[in-house]
Amino acid sequence: MYKLNFAVLTEYWPALLAGLQMTVKVSVLSIFFGTLMGVAGALAKTSRFRALRALAFTYVEWIRNTPLLIQILFIYFGLGVFFSLSPMVASVFALSFFSGAYITEIIRAGIQSIHKGQREAALSLGMTEGQSMFLVVLPQAVRRILPPLAGQFITLIKDSSLISVIAVSDLTYVAKNIVTTTFRAFEVWLAIAVFYFVLSFALSWSVRSLEYRLAKSD
Amino acid sequence: MIEIAEVRKRFGRHEVLKGVSLSVAKGEVVVILGPSGSGKSTLLRSINGLETIEGGSIVVDGVRVHDGRETLHQVRQLTGMVFQQFNLFPHRTVIQNITMAPIHVQKKPRTEAEEIARVLLGKVGLPDKAEAYPSKLSGGQQQRVAIARALAMSPKVMLFDEPTSALDPELIKEVLDVMKDLAKDGMTMIVVTHEIGFAKEVADKVVFIDDGVKIEEATADRFFSHPTQERTKLFLSKILL
Amino acid sequence: MDWLRKVALVCLVTFVATGILGGFTAQAQDKGVAAIKKNGKLVVGTASGYYPFEMVDKKNELVGFDVDIAKGIAREMGVQIEFQNYSFSGLIPALQASKIDLVIAGMTITDKRKEAVDFTDPYFISGQALLINKSIPNVKSIQDLDKKDYVIAVSMGTTADQTASRVFKNATVKKFEGSALAGLELLNGKAQAVVHETPWVAIYQRMNPDKTYAILEPFTTEDLGIAVPKGNPELVTWLNAFLKKYKETGEYKKAYNYWFVDMPWWENVPPKK
Numbered sequence: 001m002y003k004l005n006f007a008v009l010t011e012y013w014p015a016l017l018a019g020l021q022m023t024v025k026v027s028v029l030s031i032f033f034g035t036l037m038g039v040a041g042a043l044a045k046t047s048r049f050r051a052l053r054a055l056a057f058t059y060v061e062w063i064r065n066t067p068l069l070i071q072i073l074f075i076y077f078g079l080g081v082f083f084s085l086s087p088m089v090a091s092v093f094a095l096s097f098f099s100g101a102y103i104t105e106i107i108r109a110g111i112q113s114i115h116k117g118q119r120e121a122a123l124s125l126g127m128t129e130g131q132s133m134f135l136v137v138l139p140q141a142v143r144r145i146l147p148p149l150a151g152q153f154i155t156l157i158k159d160s161s162l163i164s165v166i167a168v169s170d171l172t173y174v175a176k177n178i179v180t181t182t183f184r185a186f187e188v189w190l191a192i193a194v195f196y197f198v199l200s201f202a203l204s205w206s207v208r209s210l211e212y213r214l215a216k217s218d
Numbered sequence: 219m220i221e222i223a224e225v226r227k228r229f230g231r232h233e234v235l236k237g238v239s240l241s242v243a244k245g246e247v248v249v250i251l252g253p254s255g256s257g258k259s260t261l262l263r264s265i266n267g268l269e270t271i272e273g274g275s276i277v278v279d280g281v282r283v284h285d286g287r288e289t290l291h292q293v294r295q296l297t298g299m300v301f302q303q304f305n306l307f308p309h310r311t312v313i314q315n316i317t318m319a320p321i322h323v324q325k326k327p328r329t330e331a332e333e334i335a336r337v338l339l340g341k342v343g344l345p346d347k348a349e350a351y352p353s354k355l356s357g358g359q360q361q362r363v364a365i366a367r368a369l370a371m372s373p374k375v376m377l378f379d380e381p382t383s384a385l386d387p388e389l390i391k392e393v394l395d396v397m398k399d400l401a402k403d404g405m406t407m408i409v410v411t412h413e414i415g416f417a418k419e420v421a422d423k424v425v426f427i428d429d430g431v432k433i434e435e436a437t438a439d440r441f442f443s444h445p446t447q448e449r450t451k452l453f454l455s456k457i458l459l
Numbered sequence: 460m461d462w463l464r465k466v467a468l469v470c471l472v473t474f475v476a477t478g479i480l481g482g483f484t485a486q487a488q489d490k491g492v493a494a495i496k497k498n499g500k501l502v503v504g505t506a507s508g509y510y511p512f513e514m515v516d517k518k519n520e521l522v523g524f525d526v527d528i529a530k531g532i533a534r535e536m537g538v539q540i541e542f543q544n545y546s547f548s549g550l551i552p553a554l555q556a557s558k559i560d561l562v563i564a565g566m567t568i569t570d571k572r573k574e575a576v577d578f579t580d581p582y583f584i585s586g587q588a589l590l591i592n593k594s595i596p597n598v599k600s601i602q603d604l605d606k607k608d609y610v611i612a613v614s615m616g617t618t619a620d621q622t623a624s625r626v627f628k629n630a631t632v633k634k635f636e637g638s639a640l641a642g643l644e645l646l647n648g649k650a651q652a653v654v655h656e657t658p659w660v661a662i663y664q665r666m667n668p669d670k671t672y673a674i675l676e677p678f679t680t681e682d683l684g685i686a687v688p689k690g691n692p693e694l695v696t697w698l699n700a701f702l703k704k705y706k707e708t709g710e711y712k713k714a715y716n717y718w719f720v721d722m723p724w725w726e727n728v729p730p731k732k
Contacts, residue, residue, distance in 0.1 A: 077640070077643050077644075077647065080647040080649065084648065084649065115303070115305075117301055117303050117305040118305055118307065120268055121299075121301060121306075121364075122319075123267075123268065123294060124266055124268065124297070124299040125298075125318070125367070125368070125371060126294045126319055126323040126324075126371060127318075127319060127323055131322055131323075135318065135322065136307055139309050140308065140309050165635070165636055165640070167634055167635055173634075176615060176616075176634075177615070179552065180548040180615055180616030181571070181621075183551055183571075183574070183575035185552035185555065185556075
């Protein structure tokens with residue numbers, strides 16, 4: 001009969017905290033670079049150069065139609081045949097690339113949701129396309145982009161658990177290690193789920209208050 | 219000032235402008251009338267390059283409109299446009315809306331731009347609204363700010379695309395009054411509108427466009443009292459009381 | 460703030476309920492021989508990739524020394540056999556969750572594991588060996604590998620994992636889901652060595668002679684056993700009797716020669732890249 005023993009959590013608490021730290025670190029780095037890629041991607045997708053639009057389209061479709069796990073394995077083990085990437089770098093790279101595609105769509109949708117009259121008014125006043133984008137359209141789009149962007153951040157934190165397969169010491173990797181040593185699968189996985197839950201929930205709660213405050217200023 | 223010659227424009231397979239020609243002299247006020255879908259807005263938007271054309275040419279103050287990016291940029295500084303939906307920048311205050319282009323396009327220093335802006339706000343009757351955000355203004359007030367914004371670039375021609383069509387009736391007069399003042403000051407204006415009263419009062423020339431073709435062009439007096447074309451007469455009978 | 464309190468309450472209730480229910484349902488179901496026979500099916504958990512105990516051939520079928528034993532057990536019981544492939548570290552949890560009837564996966568009998576599951580008598584004696592990347596020549600012992608910048612790759616949850624973590628003080632031990640990924644890490648030069656049991660090391664080295672060499676002399680001694688859920692002494696007894704018969708009838712020797720000595724299966728099993 002399986003006897004519950006939650007004491008294993010207190011015993012491994014430092015390791016779990018270290019794993020949590022790693023998860024947060026990788027997620028923050030990835031969302032940062034992912035956002036940069038997303039801005040570049042969105043600008044490419046809405047540019048007047050067909051080559052840029054095609055490139056961005058290909059990028060987004062590839063990422064969105066292949067599993068993240070495959071992407072991680074490909075970047076670490078696949079590309080690893082040709083040049084060396086540390087697991088941490090490979091993880092951030094993979095996660096940035098991954099979220100960048102989704103963020104491209106978020107930002108593109110945000111830009112396109114701004115009434116085209118705004119751009120027309122800017123152009124009529126003699127502004128260049130670039131000025132109209134950066135002075136008029138993007139500042140307005142930012143407000144609409146923030147909530148789904150934050151949502152992507154939350155998703156990323158959960159998706160980051162996959163980097164455990166390339167032996168990055170994130171929360172999931174640490175958990176797997178503990179389970180294989182103690183065989184306390186139930187207690188450990190329940191605790192890990194709670195960890196991710198608290199992390200995600202805290203974030204989505206702050207996003208909701210951010211949305212609330214932005215809506216008020218409209 | 220403006221030479222529009224045999225302009226043709228297609229949207230997909232639908233030909234919207236079928237060879238329209240029009241001349242506008244300096245200081246003239248031209249009103250363009252026509253049913254919806256006639257192509258009048260498209261014609262207006264071609265003048266500052268918001269629409270491309272497939273045939274013909276448009277020249278503003280000696281500069282060809284559809285001739286590459288450099289000339290287009292020049293043309294857009296020669297012309298100012300006022301839109302049906304106002305299109306004020308909601309994330310900026312009224313005065314920031316007006317000074318944005320002078321600062322970033324004409325590279326004017328902020329103080330100079332703001333001075334110009336305040337003068338213009340006075341002209342359109344909104345001197346105390348400088349720090350307000352557009353969302354706090356009524357439709358009529360927003361449109362007047364839009365006019366000031368366009369004027370801030372010292373254009374030689376002002377283009378109006380149904381400027382009062384989106385306004386509540388009681389707010390229309392204040393905008394038309396500003397436009398009348400502008401005309402009195404000698405601004406070259408091309409106005410697409412349904413406001414017949416304005417046309418009768420202010421227009422030098424009235425042009426009727428239907429189905430992409432210029433049907434009739436005449437002085438305001440003659441246009442309304444003695445239209446020559448059947449289609450013009452039909453149109454007028456429908457809109458005049 | 461009222462809704463927040465409600466959410467917290469729901470979370471607490473869910474947590475407690477799961478804990479209680481988990482305690483109730485996690486009773487080891489009686490999976491004695493009779494139950495298996497009644498089910499008509501023996502569900503065997505294994506972790507493919509450990510040559511030559513369990514591996515996948517070109518026809519995508521599971522074959523190997525352990526596979527033959529498992530098939531023998533099912534035959535003797537008169538039931539069908541179903542294999543479920545897990546990552547090695549997932550096998551014992553699967554047994555505890557009653558997803559499988561037994562585990563035969565080149566699994567070493569250890570005291571720690573005996574706390575979670577029961578084992579039969581040993582059916583094979585093995586030991587850990589070293590697979591080394593040729594970029595580090597002339598390695599003679601563990602000490603030669605125990606350097607600060609070196610990485611030792613292992614399969615998570617195996618005794619190789621535990622042994623490596625114990626004996627390597629300076630090198631870093633990296634754990635992967637399965638020996639395949641650990642081996643890949645070695646081939647890509649990201650790990651200097653892999654610790655795994657002798658049979659696997661020998662075969663993997665033969666598959667990748669240009670990049671690897673091996674020290675096959677085992678530096679531990681390990682008994683491999685079949686794992687069953689706790690509280691099934693009847694099943695353990697039955698299996699031990701089966702293993703005894705398997706050895707006495709010469710089946711064991713035949714299988715051993717086939718998989719370890721003559722190796723006629725070599726052509727049919729695709730090499731690991």
